[in-house]
Amino acid sequence: MSRILVTGMGVVSAIGSNVAENRQSLINGICGITRLEGFQSRFAGLMPFGEIKKNNSGLAAKYNLTKPGITRPCLLGLMAMKEMLDDAGLDEKILRSRSTAFINATTVGGMCLTDELYHDANAADTGSPYLGAYDNADTTLFLREYFGIGGVVNSINTACSSSANAIAFGAALIKTGRADRVIAGGVDCLAKFTINGFNSLHILSNELCRPFDESRKGLNLGEAAAYVVLESEDVAQNKKSYATLTGYCNANDAFHPSSLSDTGVGPYNAMHGALQKASLSPGDIGYINAHGTGTENNDLVESVAMQRLFENQPAFSSTKGNTGHTLGAAGSLESIFSILCLTNQEIYPALQFENKIPETGLIPNREYRKYVIEHVMTNSFGFGGNCTSLIFSRS
Template sequence: MSGILVTGVGIISAIGNSVNENRASLINKVSGISALSLFNTRYAGLRPCGEIKIETEQLKHLLNAFEKGVTRSSLLGLHAFMEAVADAGLSTRQLQHPGTALIGASTVGGMCLTDELYHDANRDDEGSAYLSSYDCASVNLYLQEKFGIGGIVNTINTACSSSANAIMYGARLLQQGYADIAIVGGTDSLAKFTINGFNALHILSPEHCAPFDRDRKGLNLGEAAAFLVLERGENIKGKKVYAQLTGYGNSNDAFHPSSLSDEGDGPYLAMLQALSVAGMEPSAISFINAHGTATENNDIVESEAMIRLFSRVPSFASTKGNTGHTLGAAAAIEAVYSILNLTHQEIYPALNFKNAIEGKGLVPVQEYQKTAVKNVMSNSFGFGGNCSSLIFSTA
């Protein structure tokens, strides 16, 4: 794989509204998990979430985005998109060029408006302002229209691994010459739909989540958006470069609609394939940004898959304790964190860990470390057995 470079990054999550704020929170062990205060659900006090504490109306004012039917998911996406595009120094003309692709992921899309969707779908009245905004594609179609993105535009939904696949698709468009610039990422906002869905599956924790801890009680949902600007090496010419995307893998666990197999074939094969695309031995990986949702199933299976693949499991941690599980945005925000690992040569600690999982014995990094980081693997595994893994390397 030759030269897919990251030239811009943008992110908004429960631990900050910019790349710099997110980094500061990761260094300082800040958790964005809290009782819901902006979002109306009966689980507000019962299931803590990684909520971005800016009201939707406030986001519209901040971003000067008052289009009819714009949703919170689109606004979060817009926030991260603008940061990434400004960071990479892309001009309007470049955005509108047929060589500029926009590949995003979302699992919630406009379904964050659960009540409006209910009324529209059941045709209770004349129809709300959001009739064209409910699907997953609505976010990227909004960004496409707003900026006149000229190239290939796509939306991917593979549940919790969605944005890893968006990043992968964008990289492949670049490699095959279907794009010169690929803006890739994902966005999801909190929704009654997902809170109730995950709660019905009994995997929402009543406490702050504790990835890879023996006594973990499930995940906390979060909301976030992140975009990366990817370009081919030969087009860069003196531009600032954060990192390279060197490997990617996609595999299906083919075991169960909503849980992973004990052996973790999907996670194992996704990581293995990413290494193979990167042309790396497992020992080349300096650090793993694990999926680590803190569900009973994910963390034990991911541990098993890491043990299977690595003769010595590298340093690893999960940032879900900071941000919550942000679903379709998770792989994109964690791609940004992996890139920060590389550019600043530092590792951010996992929160809330006390005891290793019995029989696995894996202990995540618990303190901030300045250390040599050359290749970071970032894992994302989703419902439907959709497993993906990315490798970012120093530029």
């Protein structure tokens, strides 16, 4: 069976407008989590967020978009996908082919415009241009139409594991012959809807998040768009390749709507299943980009699951200390960060970490360093116990 290669990447996050900028920020230990500037919220001055400092009107003007009702996820997704397509060398003919699929992930979608929709509903008889954006597939359909993608198109919303599942689903399409190449990833933006929702769960921190730290207080929400091109090795032929997607597994412990089980059943099964898919042993993994949200439940449970699986703990860290938790974009964003570790043989420092969790004693990597890696794992664990692990290997 032909290998699945990563032949293109594109990203925008709070620490950079492209892949190169994101990598440099990771190397330098840059934290993009700041005070909210893009819209008014009662929490704007109380909590930090991983905000992309680009306004919607400026992005729309950049791409000559004048149609009303285009949401911020559409604009951020457009920005990241343009970089990815240029990087992979995919032209219009290839995009329109029925063998090119697009799997997109988002959790917020057009719900970021709840205020506009409410205002329109009370101020006009003609309806609102933002109404259609409430369909979770709206961002997917916008990007498909903009780029003219001709193959299988689908939207995935499994909370924080959404774009990791988009990548895994894309791999399955290639393996089963339903596509030769797949554009996979996700996008989410900051919005009152999610800020208020996460605050009601009492898991937002009023300080910079501290993944895997004893004194962690919660997560910082962020926004990002990140996409990769997956191609069958038979199709990619002599194209450059960043990595090979060798393992992927989705597991669900169905323990609680917003918490993982104390024993880490879902995370363990996801990591173990990805290793089996890749025909690797735990000792083969050189680095783990952990889910690492900075919440009390996740970081302890993920630590327990890692210790259960790995006799010798690989180097690990969470890049959410740089970008915040980007929800539906987290899986693909952190996949790109993991691939950067692999291709450049380096690992990045965990930010804000000071003291280990007493129950497990694990210490994330705390400095930038060159590091020999053959296989990296990235974890994405969503609400409802939806857990996904991906493994990328050197091509």
